[in-house]
Amino acid sequence: MLTPEENELLCRVGPDTPMGNMMREYWFPGLQSIELPEPDCAPVRIKLLGEELVAFRDSNNNVGLIDNYCPHRRASLFFGRNEEEGLRCVYHGWKFDVNGNCVDMPSEPAESNFKDKVRIKSYRTHERNGIIWAYMGSREIPPALPELEGNMHDNYSITVLHRNCNWMQGLEGEMDTVHVTFLHLGHFTIYNTEPGSMNYHQAKNRYGKFSVKETEHGTSYGMWRPTDDGQEYWRVGHILFPFYAMVPGIDNQLGSNAGFLCYVPMDDHHTLEWGVRALKPGEEPRDQSRDYIPNGTGWYDRYNLDQNWGNDFEIDREAQRNNVSFTGIKGIRQQDMAMTESMGSIYDRTKEHLGTTDQMIIRTRRRFMDAARALMEDGTPPPGLETPWAYHQRSGQAVLPAGVDWWEYTKDVRERFEPSGLVMEMGG
Numbered sequence: 001m002l003t004p005e006e007n008e009l010l011c012r013v014g015p016d017t018p019m020g021n022m023m024r025e026y027w028f029p030g031l032q033s034i035e036l037p038e039p040d041c042a043p044v045r046i047k048l049l050g051e052e053l054v055a056f057r058d059s060n061n062n063v064g065l066i067d068n069y070c071p072h073r074r075a076s077l078f079f080g081r082n083e084e085e086g087l088r089c090v091y092h093g094w095k096f097d098v099n100g101n102c103v104d105m106p107s108e109p110a111e112s113n114f115k116d117k118v119r120i121k122s123y124r125t126h127e128r129n130g131i132i133w134a135y136m137g138s139r140e141i142p143p144a145l146p147e148l149e150g151n152m153h154d155n156y157s158i159t160v161l162h163r164n165c166n167w168m169q170g171l172e173g174e175m176d177t178v179h180v181t182f183l184h185l186g187h188f189t190i191y192n193t194e195p196g197s198m199n200y201h202q203a204k205n206r207y208g209k210f211s212v213k214e215t216e217h218g219t220s221y222g223m224w225r226p227t228d229d230g231q232e233y234w235r236v237g238h239i240l241f242p243f244y245a246m247v248p249g250i251d252n253q254l255g256s257n258a259g260f261l262c263y264v265p266m267d268d269h270h271t272l273e274w275g276v277r278a279l280k281p282g283e284e285p286r287d288q289s290r291d292y293i294p295n296g297t298g299w300y301d302r303y304n305l306d307q308n309w310g311n312d313f314e315i316d317r318e319a320q321r322n323n324v325s326f327t328g329i330k331g332i333r334q335q336d337m338a339m340t341e342s343m344g345s346i347y348d349r350t351k352e353h354l355g356t357t358d359q360m361i362i363r364t365r366r367r368f369m370d371a372a373r374a375l376m377e378d379g380t381p382p383p384g385l386e387t388p389w390a391y392h393q394r395s396g397q398a399v400l401p402a403g404v405d406w407w408e409y410t411k412d413v414r415e416r417f418e419p420s421g422l423v424m425e426m427g428g
């Protein structure tokens, strides 16, 4: 349970909030490269951390991420003409380059130097394997990009989902690994699963015991239950600052998967959830277009699923009753969305009752709030910001001998790091 003040501190991410300021110090995914498919293509409305921005790709393939509002009379640059190395406001023709310089001001007399005094707010970007990363922080020289292996392979899968809830709500769902046994796998029993399989272990013992670690990247957990043969079934996951998660998943052997989830706040009530991972040799990315409503151009019109609030995620009561699935809702992500969005867009943490399996949530929230306060009070860099290698982690499930130190025992597979792309890339 949090106080009302703590809930505000944890959730609010707009300009001049402690949490928002902390997030701004990191590079994070801003949009997909394919959203700007070619030089001088149509600009895109992008909302990040409560700011309304416009992204565009100029004639030289550089990506600009600038204020939506023209500094002249505040018309939207979304309507702008993307031409000859800049985005031109169609109201009076002022033109801006990717760095925010005003490069043409045809509405003023030729002898005027007003153009040199005007800038539009612009943020740095960096493209890596399908992601346009954004830096909205205060540093003159930004930190390095986090070495997240899922984005360091040239053969990758990226999915993005619009979530109608606060960023922390989505992320807390990833700390809450015990829900998998119910929400996603509650229809499994020891009679319809293979003895000794991961699903069998979860069906056999629906509760688990937690071990939580504070780490260089944020927090990690191992949750374990006994197996029939006297060993331990472990689920291992990580939360990495400022809003990444690596989860044990449904049938993911520890160390077998290089990928991450990422909950990028659009504003306090809307989040884009990224799923990024390296494909296995020969694996094709799954065609997900059938699950989505086609993207529109509005602030909240990207990456919406056809199963959504408006249709109760197409819950099928018959399938729920007959145990086709526990929920009657198709799709793991859709099941997660139904739960975390049903709490309200910012849920009231003064009214919750957390149990022993919520330890990861309790510890991680505390870590986030402490880090945001420490940055605000004395400039202490938050976890991972200056240690890009702290992101070398993998998650998953494993059966371990009883009584071992799970963190040490799994170190080699957990810290496997085999990028095929560039390892070190400095921001700029």
Ligand code: FES
Pocket (backbone or CB within 6 Å): 070, 071, 072, 073, 074, 075, 089, 090, 091, 092, 093, 094
């Ligand atoms: S409002 Fe953009 S040029 Fe006038």
Ligand SMILES: [Fe+2]
Pocket (backbone or CB within 6 Å): 173, 179, 180, 183, 184, 332, 336
């Ligand atoms: Fe889930």
